[in-house]
Amino acid sequence: MSPDGDGVTLWRRVADDIRSNIGDGTISDALPSELELAARYGVNRHTVRRAIAALTADGLLRVERGRGTFVNNKPQRIVYPIGSRTRFSENMLKQSLEPSGRLIKSDYVLSDSVMAALLKCRVGTRLHRLDSLAVADGIPLSRSTSYFSAERFPGIIEAYAETGSITEALRREGVVDYRRRETRLTAERVSARDAELMSCAADAVVLISRAIDVDLEGQPVQFIRTKFLADRVELVMLQS
Amino acid sequence: MSPDGDGVTLWRRVADDIRSNIGDGTISDALPSELELAARYGVNRHTVRRAIAALTADGLLRVERGRGTFVNNKPQRIVYPIGSRTRFSENMLKQSLEPSGRLIKSDYVLSDSVMAALLKCRVGTRLHRLDSLAVADGIPLSRSTSYFSAERFPGIIEAYAETGSITEALRREGVVDYRRRETRLTAERVSARDAELMSCAADAVVLISRAIDVDLEGQPVQFIRTKFLADRVELVMLQS
DNA sequence: GTCAGTTGTCTAGACAGGTAGACATGTGAG
DNA sequence: CTCACATGTCTACCTGTCTAGACAACTGAC
Incomplete structure (x- = not known):
């Protein structure tokens, strides 16, 4: 190669x-x-x-x-359930872990054709882009980039910065509940920047999830790309 | 490190x-x-x-x-849906890809406590272990190791060797239908042996799925560990 | 104690990875 | 054409990787 x-x-x-x-x-x-x-x-x-x-x-x-x-007896990975109702904070609390979220960066982008199709908005719509870090008991688990309609959720960045929770931030912006519509998974070697952000080895591997969350009317509220550190997290799907 | x-x-x-x-x-x-x-x-x-x-x-x-x-315009990854009814052959045919499965190795193992819990059998039960390669249009996509009760499925290895399909092999052994109960996902760098088997770069990354399939009565029929080449496959979950 | 088999440590040399600098060659704006 | 800026190629040098061999030190069976 x-x-x-x-x-x-x-x-x-x-x-x-x-x-x-x-x-x-x-x-x-x-x-x-x-x-x-x-x-x-x-x-x-x-x-x-x-x-x-x-x-x-x-x-x-x-x-x-x-x-x-x-x-040696290897330490267990943290279990991360993936279902139609995926909530980071709830998941961690069930495993007696203290969840927290930290805002890394936020800015605006204009939606291209791909993003417009995903979020069912027009091309050129202003979108909030939110980079965040998910931490459990002080250990970084994943890094996410979320995209929200800036028109519909004008205060989402501030709400997240205050609460450290996307669920809570969406609630403040009027989204009572939401659910996962689609999750796509692949994997890559970690990038230099992400290795630094999540304080892991430079040769680590990340699970990359790209997902769409929709509100109760089925309207997309966020597109979220998350990179999970593969040696700290195990994604679990219960298919009953 | x-x-x-x-x-x-x-x-x-x-x-x-x-x-x-x-x-x-x-x-x-x-x-x-x-x-x-x-x-x-x-x-x-x-x-x-x-x-x-x-x-x-x-x-x-x-x-x-x-x-x-x-x-460059990057080539798309092959989409691999993961749901309660995951069937490799059907998935590939829908994308106009020619599926095939090749037997790599098969032998017997005795179930330890972990495997016994997963397959709901006694510790020490004889299990078929089946190593196989999944190929689409001549391109290796994944390598799997399956565990079946040797008592319940005495002829499963031969049936797989003939058909190249686990679904078909199980049908011959009397399993009319089965569904996915649980899927656990993580990721790793590819091992030297797997890189050779799947003819990929030595620095490639694999998605590792560990799953349990059950029959219509809810009895486990197989535990299957699959390593998907992350740069050739994208796992998709529709959560409706 | 003896001995086979294990990990720990040292030296030396061939080769690939990475840095540094210089210069050639192609492209597009003016 | 001229110039700034892009990629292509070459040499030189240092460091890390990998091989090879030798020997020390520890463990458990006998």
Whole structure:
């Protein structure tokens, strides 16, 4: 895909493969010895050691000199339910986590044809763009960019800045209730800026959700793009 | 997180950030000049050039000497609906894609406490484990590992090998219909083995779905873990 | 204690990644 | 044409990655 390699070092790829094997249950307790792993991946023992060092620093592995390397009990990801009524604050409180939202930036944009179709508005309509950070117990979980009609919700930015909750901000702007109409999901490597904002590793992965929320009349109230840190969050859909 | 860096080269991180900006719409048509990008990221111009070279090789950018660098019309991801009735073959046919499934490996495992809880069976029950690859129009989209009760579905492996469809294989084993009960989603960097199986870049990202399918009586029929290539697939949930 | 097998540490060398600077070459506005 | 500005190419140098080999130190079985 690029001139030479792919921009990911060998030890990183080995580390990713070991992590994946742990997630699969392929490796459950003790890792193979460094020499065996080196042979299996066709790399030098030092390269394996570096991969293990990275996973140890992450708290995923535990090395015992003379005995071997072992898998730690991994910390659970925070569960994030996705349904027709997705509310960040409620979700966190149910898991005994203290939710908060922080405004990063806000400005105006004019809706292009894509955004106009999503929000069912005219091309060129003024939209509030709201960048925010979702935090639970002080740990950043996700970063969102929301788009609202500036005409319909003139005070939404201030309301969010005060409350730290989109649900609450919408309520102040007259939206009694809303529900999720559509959610689209994909994933990417985290961007440099987002890694800084969410204080995570530069090689982290984000789940990207693009969703439309509608009011009780079915009229779109917001388009929201959220990047969830994949190693801190698990999205759950109950389909009953 | 590790001794020195994070195992991702500088040019790769710059490339990821540019890609992310394109996805956001922050960059829509023309990129800033190489010198400006270098200044913005605090790196050398050559490093920016390498990042651009990688994105150009991916078909995302187009460079015109003396004029500048521009964003190409990006190819759409294949839409993969996730609902209570998720069927790979039907989904692909609706998008005029030719679906196929290939068996990678199959063996037996004994259910541990986690798997027993998911499939509502006793610990120690024999389970078929089925590794398969889902392909659309010759392009690998995802890799799955399914677990079935060996007692209830003795011939499921053969049935899948013949038909290349889990739905069809289950039907032959007496499951008239089934539906999705729960889907859990996270994401990771692709493992070396999966990158080879799905013939993608070593630095690709996968969406990991862990799901339970139940029959009409509500009894679990399979636990399935699927890794979708994030740059080829978009998961869509309609929540009406 | 002995021994096989494990992780820890050191040295040295080949090669890719990143920085720095210089200059060539194409483009479009004036 | 001229000029500012864009990308293309080259050399030189330093640092980090990966390989290779050797040896030390620790663990558990015998």
